[in-house]
Amino acid sequence: MSKSKRLMELMMTVNRKKKFTVKELASEFDVSTRTILRDLQELSELGVPLYSEVGPHGGYQVLNERILPPIAFTEEEAVAIFFACHALRHYAYLPFETESSSALSKFYFYMSGDVRDRIDEMKNRIDFVIPSRQAKFPYLSILLDGAIRQKVIRIEYESREGVSTRLIQPVGIYASSGLWYCPAYCFLREDIRLFRCDRIKSAEEDTSGTQPLNLRHLHLGNREALLPSEQEFTSLYVELTEEGVHRCEAEHWSATKLHRREDGTGWLEGSLPKGDIPFLAQFFIGLGADATVQHPPELIDNIKRRLAEMMARYV
Amino acid sequence: MSKSKRLMELMMTVNRKKKFTVKELASEFDVSTRTILRDLQELSELGVPLYSEVGPHGGYQVLNERILPPIAFTEEEAVAIFFACHALRHYAYLPFETESSSALSKFYFYMSGDVRDRIDEMKNRIDFVIPSRQAKFPYLSILLDGAIRQKVIRIEYESREGVSTRLIQPVGIYASSGLWYCPAYCFLREDIRLFRCDRIKSAEEDTSGTQPLNLRHLHLGNREALLPSEQEFTSLYVELTEEGVHRCEAEHWSATKLHRREDGTGWLEGSLPKGDIPFLAQFFIGLGADATVQHPPELIDNIKRRLAEMMARYV
DNA sequence: GTATTTGTGACAATAGTTGTCACTATTATA
DNA sequence: TATAATAGTGACAACTATTGTCACAAATAC
Structure with a gap:
């Protein structure tokens, strides 16, 4: 196997394993430990955040912010991705760090001048309009995390009757015409309710020990069909x-x-x-x-x- | 310069030049023509669509479907891009070929299992809702192209009074709550008008020779401010x-x-x-x-x- | 103290890359 | 028709990079 190919596979392997020893990789790739050590140093220089500890039970670890092996995109794909990210910029609040701008500058750097010009021309000629709102949505990532890991979240919610504290178990979150909504099981009402995220005045993982329900099967795609409802x-x-x-x-x-x-x-x-x-x-x-x-x-x-x-x- | 680095730069150079000779590149990169030939063959194997012709005025050309040099993204960036593309899937009609799905499968392939799982979990827990419409928008790419290259487009437009044929010069296109709109200079009304793209029943570049106006300075960002209007x-x-x-x-x-x-x-x-x-x-x-x-x-x-x-x- | 682990340096063996040269083939054009 | 410009191939020697081996250092868990 050529060195460059081995490096790419090594990159994927360390991303997968997250913790490993040099010996382990050496036997897996059928090269000497010395070579693996040299390779790991190169990966480190390429930006893979590696960390090592000596001694028994020591070994290598790759830290959170992992990087993917280099991927070659076609220019068409790059343009599509560019405008997908462009469309998201209307959302002032997103549940994940919007690393898209750093991703876009990478694309931008590698694009040849004429595609760059084409994108610049297009930027002002096409738009995906989302109403921009005054409302603030600071707790989206907590709610989304709660939905993914099926945690109970304690929120302060502002309804017509005033502010109340509730325990909820989020099903997911979605944006619709500029507002974020969170369908969730409400332990107060004992039913699925839809919460508007700008009316959530605080949110944190519950520490009182309320057991989450088993609602893994419920998600945004099916919640409407599954909703048990005693309404008339x-x-x-x-x-x-x-x-x-x-x-x-x-x-x-x-x-x-x-x-x-x-x-x-x-x-x-x-x-x-x-x-x-x-x-x-x-x-x-x-x-x-x-x-x-x-x-x-x-x-x-x-x-x-x-x-x-x-x-x-x-x- | 190392071989791999030279290959990447070569990739960018051929993307930029689009047409070149081996000798030209050899002197630019300060290596022999034999090496450049070998390099070009490798690029070809990597997927760069190269084409060559012998003889005077011959040389190499790179065909349209160009590919970018491989780019390394962090996993955070990949997730952000993934969801940006995910959001676009609600649009049944887009003005460019939606190569995003092939791009996404590339990301998906290189992601380690746990990030893949994380994305799979997230896919059903977060959404960007856009109303899905019956309406059809088959002429978006013609309109966008007209806006970018400032061409006159002949359309059949269905208004309350029936179908009329008009010449327009698009300013741009935008989507709003599931419908596409095209602000454009209308040669019939002699003013900027907003067209709903699903009411455009045909669109093609005008061949009657109507001269496009100089409206390059007008784009989606400023068209409202610049609009001259004689309304009461x-x-x-x-x-x-x-x-x-x-x-x-x-x-x-x-x-x-x-x-x-x-x-x-x-x-x-x-x-x-x-x-x-x-x-x-x-x-x-x-x-x-x-x-x-x-x-x-x-x-x-x-x-x-x-x-x-x-x-x-x-x- | 010992086994386990990362880590470095030197060096020889091996593998990959490059340049040179000789040669082929095609094609525009003078 | 001859010539120059261009791509393309194969062989080989010179050069460069990669790899494995070995010796050894240093940290640390048990």
Whole structure:
């Protein structure tokens, strides 16, 4: 095996093992220990953060910030990655350190001038707009970590009724139109709840010893289907114009209930937790003439009441 | 210079030059032509798409699908890139070939098992939600290309009045809540207009010889400020609750007009093209009790009329 | 004290790289 | 048609890098 190839494989091996002895690697790669020592020194010079201790039970260790073996990308791939990272820059808060800028400068350095120019030209000609918000989301990484390792997190949450302290077990986090949300099991309500992350005023791993539930099977992809809910349901039917269909497409709660006709119009049909009626009433009012609610009557009544209140304000 | 270093630099040089002779490189790198020939063969084996022609005016060429020299990323960077690309997968239509998946599999291959596991765990625990739409956007790359090279594009555009053929000169394209938009100079209206890309029914480079205008200085970052507009304006004042402030943050037209108070409430104040009144009336109706329009009277009248119409439908 | 481990230096054996030279083949162009 | 420019190959010697071996130093757990 050529030296360079061995170095790359060595890099992957030490990244995998994280702790190892020189002898071990020597027999694995079928070279002498002297060669492995020389190789490890080279890896170290290449930036792999190696650390060694002498003596029995000693050996080598690779520290956290590991580096991957060099990868050759095509320019097309580099451009795609560049714009993927570019799209993320609208998020002021992210749950992981945004190392993307250092990654981008590496790409930028190795790109030839004309691709660089092409990217510079494109940067101002294409955008992925995300509403930028005032809200602050300082606890995303704690919540995400809680979701991954299935830990119980103690949060202070600000709801309409004021600030309360709760224990939650996060299912995951997601961003939608500039806001972060965290679906989680709430030990206070004893059910899955959706928390808005900007209303979480503090978050830390729970130390009181509350046992996490076994919710590993629950994740962002399936939480809606699995949600056990004791809420009272009623059925919904709403007639939509073409524009109404467009507006409903953008709301993720309505996507599954949406049906389309050939001519572009459509309707919403499905079941509906009664607790959502106030929200839906306001939503359909916002659609104006593009949505006509036909069922349930409670929803229609709520809409009428709201319309009357608004009329009263503008007399 | 060591051989490996020379190979990397050679890779960058051939990417930059695109066309070159062996002799040229030999003198540039101060090695014999025989060595350069051997090096080029190695590059070829590494995947650089080289092509050569003998004879005078012959030489080497590197074909389009160029590859970058291998780059070493840290695992943190790899994770960040991974999720940036992950976020883009919600876009069914993109203006460039989405080579990101091949890039991701390269990363995936070189990552050690535990980081791979970490990413697998994260994949289902974090998401960047973009509304998924039925609409089709087949002409994004033509529009983006038109914006970059400042070309005139002939489109068929479907508006309320039916399908019309227009010549436009794109400023750029952007995605917002699942839809793509293209601000462009419209040769028909002789002004900048915003086109919704799913309503563009065909697009091709214009061949009739219409001269493109000099709009290079216009791009997505500044187009709003530079827009000359002959519309009639009136002033707007809207009182907002805390929730109303939140909802207005998400709309990019209102972000510049939004003012906040200490207690979280706020107001909208600014000028307003009269043509936007119907849109705004519907928007503020959607905000319900969270917005109270105080000016202009035309807007209030329009809101009242709409409320009355809706009341009538739900009698 | 001993076994285990990293670590260094020297040197010879081995393997890889480079330059030179002789030669082939193709092609544009004078 | 001859000539010059270009890629390309093979052989070999000179040079350079890599490797293994060995001797030895130093730290440390048990």
